[in-house]
Amino acid sequence: MENTRELFQIMTRRFGLLNKNCCSVGGCDISLTQSHLLYEIDVQHNPSMQQIAETLGTDITTFSRQIQSLIKMNLVRKMPDPTDRRVFTLSLTTEGKMIATMIDQQMNDYLEEVFSFMTEFEKESVLRSVQILNEAMGKSSRCCAPVKG
Amino acid sequence: MENTRELFQIMTRRFGLLNKNCCSVGGCDISLTQSHLLYEIDVQHNPSMQQIAETLGTDITTFSRQIQSLIKMNLVRKMPDPTDRRVFTLSLTTEGKMIATMIDQQMNDYLEEVFSFMTEFEKESVLRSVQILNEAMGKSSRCCAPVKG
DNA sequence: TTATATATTTGCATTATACAACTATTAAAT
DNA sequence: ATTTAATAGTTGTATAATGCAAATATATAA
Numbered sequence: 001m002e003n004t005r006e007l008f009q010i011m012t013r014r015f016g017l018l019n020k021n022c023c024s025v026g027g028c029d030i031s032l033t034q035s036h037l038l039y040e041i042d043v044q045h046n047p048s049m050q051q052i053a054e055t056l057g058t059d060i061t062t063f064s065r066q067i068q069s070l071i072k073m074n075l076v077r078k079m080p081d082p083t084d085r086r087v088f089t090l091s092l093t094t095e096g097k098m099i100a101t102m103i104d105q106q107m108n109d110y111l112e113e114v115f116s117f118m119t120e121f122e123k124e125s126v127l128r129s130v131q132i133l134n135e136a137m138g139k140s141s142r143c144c145a146p147v148k149g
Numbered sequence: 150m151e152n153t154r155e156l157f158q159i160m161t162r163r164f165g166l167l168n169k170n171c172c173s174v175g176g177c178d179i180s181l182t183q184s185h186l187l188y189e190i191d192v193q194h195n196p197s198m199q200q201i202a203e204t205l206g207t208d209i210t211t212f213s214r215q216i217q218s219l220i221k222m223n224l225v226r227k228m229p230d231p232t233d234r235r236v237f238t239l240s241l242t243t244e245g246k247m248i249a250t251m252i253d254q255q256m257n258d259y260l261e262e263v264f265s266f267m268t269e270f271e272k273e274s275v276l277r278s279v280q281i282l283n284e285a286m287g288k289s290s291r292c293c294a295p296v297k298g
Numbered sequence: 299t300t301a302t303a304t305a306t307t308t309g310c311a312t313t314a315t316a317c318a319a320c321t322a323t324t325a326a327a328t
Numbered sequence: 329a330t331t332t333a334a335t336a337g338t339t340g341t342a343t344a345a346t347g348c349a350a351a352t353a354t355a356t357a358a
Contacts, residue, residue: 003253003257004257004260004261004276005253005256005257005260006192007276007279007280007283008164008256008260008279009185009188009256010283011279011282011283011286012161012164012165012168013185013205014283014286014287015157015161015286016161016206017206018286019161020206031313031314033314036158036162039158043155048336048337049336049337050335050336050337056162057165057166057169058315059315059316059317060336060337060338061315061316061317061318061337061338061339062314062315062316063337064337064338064339065314065315065338065339066314068338084323084324084335084336085322085323085324085336086322086323086324086335086336086337087323087335087336087337088336088337104152104154107154107157107158108152108153108154110289111153111154111157112153113289113290114282114285114286114289115285117284117285117288117289118281118285122278122281125274125277125278125281126278126281126282127153127156128274128278129271129274129275129277129278129279130156130157130160130278131156132267132271132274132275133160133263133275134156134159134160134163135266136263136264136266136267137160137163137164137167137263138163139266140259140262140263140266141262180344180345182345197305198305198306199304199305199306207346208346208347208348209305209306209307209347210306210307210308210346210347210348210349211345211346211347212306213306213307213308214307214308214345214346215345217307233304233305233354233355234305234353234354234355235304235305235306235353235354235355236304236305236306236354237305237306
């Protein structure tokens with residue numbers, strides 16, 4: 001009775017709920033979207049606006065405003081690229097880095113709790129599977145290459 | 150370098166993108182949220198408004214309006230519960246059922262494509278892992294029990 | 299039979315989102 | 329070199345999504 005889509009539907013919904021809860025840290029109220037921005041800016045090395053917007057599949061105009069509010073919150077810095085004056089590169093401020101780390105920590109804590117209901121063997125298998133899944137989705141032409149409306 | 154959170158972050162983002170693309174079927178333009186509503190109404194047996202709203206972690210007032218628009222699109226039916234006149238039970242119309250089935254089919258197609266990049270063994274392992282993950286998240290006190298703001 | 303709790307809806311305000319049009323800058327074409 | 333085309337980003341405007349507060353209707357408890 002449980003088809004493949006059902007399995008993944010439930011999983012993504014649960015992660016959605018998890019994420020919803022996990023982003024308010026240290027008095028700073030971060031939305032789910034914002035936490036994804038912080039995460040991605042942290043991971044990539046001085047990315048441009050376009051880069052992050054594309055990674056996240058967000059319209060650049062929406063993204064521009066999202067960044068504006070993160071700058072206002074003093075979590076993100078926007079620097080003009082010296083080699084191309086059209087481009088701005090993004091980075092986290094000290095405070096932004098701190099918040100990103102806290103969210104990361106909190107998510108890992110949550111995941112640890114989830115893993116506590118598994119055997120060590122199951123945990124390894126799940127981690128490995130997520131990795132495999134990510135790679136496969138990376139190869140797919142349909143995932144991760146957001147087709148604009 | 151790839152910590153646990155990172156793995157899951159990437160996975161959920163990719164699924165988010167996948168979902169974004171997969172919900173416009175048969176000329177009918179369904180949003181991601183709406184597809185989740187259709188799915189859940191389909192799965193549960195004549196659920197009440199509250200039931201679905203709670204499952205999805207959506208505020209009941211938002212949900213009320215979401216249902217209103219699905220009714221206007223003739224995808225969902227709302228019937229007064231004979232045993233408790235405060236309650237309305239939800240069900241899919243024939244058309245709603247059709248759309249839900251088409252989305253389900255499309256998602257399964259996408260997933261099949263993703264699986265095509267794996268060995269049969271890996272696929273089995275991934276499916277099993279998602280199942281384990283869902284069960285574990287179900288047991289967690291933090292997932293799936295959306296704590297309101 | 300009054301008080302309290304539950305299910306749902308509407309008023310209102312806020313936020314998120316995206317398309318179109320704009321500016322500024324760079325790269326390509328001739 | 330100079331016009332043309334492409335790229336990066338911002339702002340105007342409109343629309344949709346969301347949620348809190350308050351209201352209505354019904355059910356349950358005191």
